[in-house]
Amino acid sequence: MTSNTLLYEPSIALFPEGDDILIFYKKILKFANAGHLKENGTILCEINEFTGKILKEWLGNEPHNYSIIKDFQGKDRILKIIL
Numbered sequence: 179m180t181s182n183t184l185l186y187e188p189s190i191a192l193f194p195e196g197d198d199i200l201i202f203y204k205k206i207l208k209f210a211n212a213g214h215l216k217e218n219g220t221i222l223c224e225i226n227e228f229t230g231k232i233l234k235e236w237l238g239n240e241p242h243n244y245s246i247i248k249d250f251q252g253k254d255r256i257l258k259i260i261l
Contacts, residue, residue: 217261221261223257225246225255227253233257243260
């Protein structure tokens with residue numbers, strides 16, 4: 179992790195408690211599925227470049243359309259979910 183990230187991002191966003199590195203994405207999806215996002219609504223989240231593969235595996239079991247979008251350097255950077 180770069181020093182710039184460590185200096186300007188809250189530690190809770192970088193180092194969640196416990197072992198589940200997908201905790202924030204799961205909570206966001208649960209919130210959206212609870213009626214807080216209309217059908218065909220879109221969720222966009224910035225992701226860690228090393229989390230894309232893990233997210234694909236997890237979302238492969240979910241009934242939503244999703245994609246991982248690469249940034250201008252070709253790194254996995256955006257998670258897009260359509261409900």
